Amino acid sequence: MTELRHILETYVRKGTVPGAVPGAVPGAVGLVARGERVEVAAVGSRDVEGASPMTGDSLFRIASISKPVTAAAVMTLVDDGRIALDDPIGTWLPELAAPMVVRTPSAPVDDVVPAARPITVGDVLTSRAGYGFPSDFSLPAVGPLFGEIHQAPPRPQLVPEPDxxxxxxxxxxxxxxxxEAWLYNTSSDIQGVLVSRVSGRTTAEFLAERLFEPLGMTDTGFAVPADRIDRFTSLYQIRPDGGLQLVDAPDGQWSRPPAFESGAGGLVSTADDLHAFARMLLAEGMAGGRRLLSAQSVRQMTTNWLTPAQRAAATLFLEGQGWGYGGSVDVEAVDAWNEPGRYGWVGGTGTAAHIVPSTGAVTILLTQVEMTGPTPPDLMRDFWRYAAGV
Incomplete structure (x- = not known):
């Protein structure tokens, strides 16, 4: 048994409460790669019943790991010269051309002033558009974000169409x-709509043409076709007693295309597909002899753009990290599992994918149990510590 498999199986075997599902997760797929050396382990099962063994090609709801993919799609449009980082997004999203801003973050939602300047493409790429979730969820203006546009747990069939x-x-x-400030999540959904408006295609069509098809990411999309449902994992959340409760079954929310293709968290994928995307970033935008992104765009994606003050204010979501385009960038080492320059992110459905440009490392962990908060669970941390030592 490899050490990677042992780490994953430890969490599948670990009991929670008597009579509950016998493990922290029903199953997991882990991938660790450096150059041509690739280690993959699939353990456990796709559901709590244990009737469907986990395999390397199992499909997962990758949640916020969608964010780097969406940012890459935006950067293809920058490379094409169709948009620029300092362009106002209102050119394509007139609904957001003249936003109002609460006078202070804690002000009532009707105590507003006009935005001092337009929101730019660069603002949404760095999650500094002014929309999103802060460390303090009690602020009055955060409530409408949940009530009007955000679904928790994720339910893509309940989100309205982009307009x-x-x-x-x-x-x-x-x-x-x-x-002025880094705020979580909403900017990536804006990016997805921006891609569609600029390209004149649906977000799904554009991602498929410019990224998924060239990279051979045949299992990645916003829904799972009927002939692949047998490889799709069930999604669970942890009950108060420590057991697992079903959130979404394979024939549920992702079994048909949604009206809103969420760039922030709507994709399903596999470890192999995410590895293909990661290899393209490590090769500075090249894949199969074809350039998908410019080297400059990849460097911009994987560079921290936050000021020290902006990082300090984002402590609920970031641990020693800054933010690039669509993903975090480790600025300082805070544990044995991270190192400066590591780029990637985690998904609330229990997923994580990172690259380390300086070493050529790729780490991907896919599980199907929702995180209980922004702090990575023990399984994720132990996986990263193992990967850092390989």
Whole structure:
């Protein structure tokens, strides 16, 4: 048994409460790669019943690991010259051309002032558009984000189509002036709609044409076709007693295309597909002899753009990290599992994918149990510690 398999199986075997499912997770797929050396382990099962063994090609809801993919799609449009980082997004998203901002982050939602400047493409790429979730979820303007546009747990079939989604968002004030503060999640959904408006295609069509098909990411998309449902994992959340409760079955929310293709967290994928995307980033945008992104765009994606003050204010979500385009960038080492320059992110459905450009490392962990908060669970941390030592 390899050490990677042993680490994963430890968490599958670990009991929670008598009579509950016998493990912290029903199953997991882990991938660790450096150059041509690739180690993959699939353990446990796709569901708590244990009738479907986990395999390397199992499909997972990757949640916020969608964010780096969406950012890469935006950067293909930058490389094409169709948009620029300092362009106002209102050119394509007129609903957001003249946003209002709460006078202070703690002000009532009707105590607003006009935005000092337009929101730019660069603002949404760095999650500094002024929309999103801060460390303090009690702020008045955060409530409408959940009530109008955000679904928790994720339920893509309940989100309105992009035009209505933007109309709802336009009625919600910004928490901060554009460029002032890092806020989580909403900017990546804006990126997805921006890709569609600029390209004249659906987000799914554009991602497939410019990224998924060239990279051979045949299992990645916003829904799982009927002929692949047998490889799709069930999604669970942890009950108060420590057991697992079903959130979404394979024939549930992702069994048909959604009206809103969420760039922030709507994709399903496999370890192999995510590895292909990671290899493209490590090769500075090249894949199979074809350039998908410019080297400059990859460097911009994997560079921290946050100021020390902006990082300090984002402590609920970031641990010694900054933010690039669509993913975190480790600025300082805070544990044995991270190192400066590591780029990637985690998903609330129990997923994680990172690259380390300086060493050529790729780490991907896919499980199907929702995280209980922004702090990575023990399984994720132990996986990263193992990968850092390989």
């Amino acid at each position: 209505e989604w933007l109309a709802r968002l336009s009625r919600i004030p910004l928490l901060h002036q554009p460029g």
